[in-house]
Amino acid sequence: MKQTPHDHTGRPAERRPAPVGNALPGARIGPATTSRRDLLAAGAALLAAPFVLHSGRAAAAERPALPIPPLDNGHIEGGVRVFDLEVRRGTHGFFPGIGTRTIGINADYLGPMLRMKRGETVRFNVTNRIGENMTLHWHGFELPAWCDGGPHQVIAPNATWRPEFEVLQRAGSYWAHGHQLHKTAEHVWAGMAVLMRVEEEDGPELPSEYGVDDLPVALQERRFTASGQMPYNPSMPDVMMGMAGDVPLVNGAISPRAEVPAGLVRLRIWNASNASVYRLAFDDGRPFAMVASDGGLLEEPVTMRSLVLASAERAEIVVDLSDGAPVRLVADTIPIAVGMMGGMGRGMMGGMMGGPMGESARRFDFLELVPRGRGRATALPSRLASLPPATRDMARSVRPFELQMRMGPAMMMGRGFAINGRSMDPRVIDERVPAATAEIWRITNASPMMHPFHIHDTQFRILSRGGRPPAAHERGFKDTVLVMPGEPVEVLVTFPDYRDPELPYMYHCHILEHEDAGMMGQFVTV
Ligand code: C2O
Ligand code: CU
Ligand code: CU
Numbered sequence: 001m002k003q004t005p006h007d008h009t010g011r012p013a014e015r016r017p018a019p020v021g022n023a024l025p026g027a028r029i030g031p032a033t034t035s036r037r038d039l040l041a042a043g044a045a046l047l048a049a050p051f052v053l054h055s056g057r058a059a060a061a062e063r064p065a066l067p068i069p070p071l072d073n074g075h076i077e078g079g080v081r082v083f084d085l086e087v088r089r090g091t092h093g094f095f096p097g098i099g100t101r102t103i104g105i106n107a108d109y110l111g112p113m114l115r116m117k118r119g120e121t122v123r124f125n126v127t128n129r130i131g132e133n134m135t136l137h138w139h140g141f142e143l144p145a146w147c148d149g150g151p152h153q154v155i156a157p158n159a160t161w162r163p164e165f166e167v168l169q170r171a172g173s174y175w176a177h178g179h180q181l182h183k184t185a186e187h188v189w190a191g192m193a194v195l196m197r198v199e200e201e202d203g204p205e206l207p208s209e210y211g212v213d214d215l216p217v218a219l220q221e222r223r224f225t226a227s228g229q230m231p232y233n234p235s236m237p238d239v240m241m242g243m244a245g246d247v248p249l250v251n252g253a254i255s256p257r258a259e260v261p262a263g264l265v266r267l268r269i270w271n272a273s274n275a276s277v278y279r280l281a282f283d284d285g286r287p288f289a290m291v292a293s294d295g296g297l298l299e300e301p302v303t304m305r306s307l308v309l310a311s312a313e314r315a316e317i318v319v320d321l322s323d324g325a326p327v328r329l330v331a332d333t334i335p336i337a338v339g340m341m342g343g344m345g346r347g348m349m350g351g352m353m354g355g356p357m358g359e360s361a362r363r364f365d366f367l368e369l370v371p372r373g374r375g376r377a378t379a380l381p382s383r384l385a386s387l388p389p390a391t392r393d394m395a396r397s398v399r400p401f402e403l404q405m406r407m408g409p410a411m412m413m414g415r416g417f418a419i420n421g422r423s424m425d426p427r428v429i430d431e432r433v434p435a436a437t438a439e440i441w442r443i444t445n446a447s448p449m450m451h452p453f454h455i456h457d458t459q460f461r462i463l464s465r466g467g468r469p470p471a472a473h474e475r476g477f478k479d480t481v482l483v484m485p486g487e488p489v490e491v492l493v494t495f496p497d498y499r500d501p502e503l504p505y506m507y508h509c510h511i512l513e514h515e516d517a518g519m520m521g522q523f524v525t526v
Helices: 034-041 049-055 184-190 236-241 512-516
Strands: 075-077 080-092 100-105 113-117 121-129 136-139 164-166 172-178 193-199 214-222 247-250 257-261 264-271 278-282 288-293 296-304 306-309 314-320 327-333 363-372 398-405 417-419 431-433 439-445 451-455 461-465 480-483 489-493 505-509 520-525
Touching: 080 113, 100 184, 172 184, 172 264, 172 314, 184 512, 193 214, 214 363, 236 512, 247 363, 306 314, 398 451, 417 505, 439 451, 439 480, 451 489, 480 489, 505 512
Parallel strands: 080 121, 113 193, 214 264, 257 363, 398 439, 431 520
Antiparallel strands: 075 080, 080 100, 121 164, 136 172, 172 193, 214 247, 264 314, 278 306, 278 327, 288 296, 288 314, 327 363, 398 417, 439 489, 451 480, 451 505, 461 489, 505 520
16 A cells, blocks of 8 residues: 555644654664665665664654555445455555565555455455466455465466355454465565455444544564565575564554544554564553454453464454553564474463574564544443353364474475475365364474464364463454464364365465465365
């Protein structure tokens, strides 16, 4: 999407120097990378906020306005809500005066906010203008296999794919992204992802004015070259640890700011990074309430001061800004290769900085919220939704999944990751699962790294993590769950009543480099 010179209030963005001490307390002051130094030498991009972070000095940095993806309601054709999506290459202005080559959906980078209602039928006319095979997967949706947009629904260059399905999902934040076999990471890195929101009548009273007190916040980070490009050429450690960047992006803008009413503000947060696990917090340590997870509202708001969000996970949070003080949404990354230091399970979620394998914890200043005027002060409702029960005795059977890493030649050949002893083979159906039947999927992690495990075609419930009941914020509907080494996770999975004995759905690690290196399997529903 394009950055506009106006913020979402319609007023011209205020020009304002960043305050001194932009670097967060305790931030690692990294050496400026060659690429960034070259950018400086070129006299370009001096205003980019991350430079300030890295230099630890305040420069004449200013934060761009948070881009608000335009709402796209599609159009109605014979009772069906139809979206026309063109996936194309473009250039995006991350840095002033530099065109970075990207991929976007009806946009240069990322795309609009696709908005639909629960219960209606939607059709997507997805046209491939990127000049190579691609797919577009509806992440978080329960749908017939032919509509899934996984590796089997390849769209050839200049072709249009037209999936049509009923929106079964609860109101919430979903997304779509590229899923071409072995190319998922590269396509998403370039920008092939679009936000989606499902709405339904009769929700609880929450801030809901789009772009005003209800903000979409798609978090990513990218690595740029000397000329401001972001090619996808992962090294071996990048494949192992996931491709990570050092420049924080929100909706495609570098460390932006948003003016918001001085009251309750709702952030719909997507971890849309390729691989990073963020521990999110506000820089002044203020609490916030998580109100929704991947598949929509939680039963009750959960008050927290920090939140771990892995790649592909979503969370909606509500923060109280009625004190009028500007605040920043910041994140530390949690090193992926956590287990390589030995003996860490749960404990590491607490506060590790720096990991093995040269992986460093990075700290990002994602988004500044500047309260203006008066906003709504209404308290949050104490009850948000009622969820169906989720208990072990509802399950017919237990299906085990073991996440594995293989060093040596397999890793060198880009097949270093596996599930249940097999790297993804598009010719093999790994599991046949009864439709409309509850099962326990028991996911164990035999590798020394953490993996966000994602299952297509379902919203599941977490039954246990490390043998214990899940924390309050993990009790809602989920489609992706972070699985730590030595900490098995059991989820209660039910697929909708669609059957297709041939065409599979996927389950995989949502560290996209791991997915592309084989940590993915296929199942059919029968
Ligand atoms: Cu979001 Cu199979 O992926
Ligand atoms: Cu998915
Ligand atoms: Cu993984």
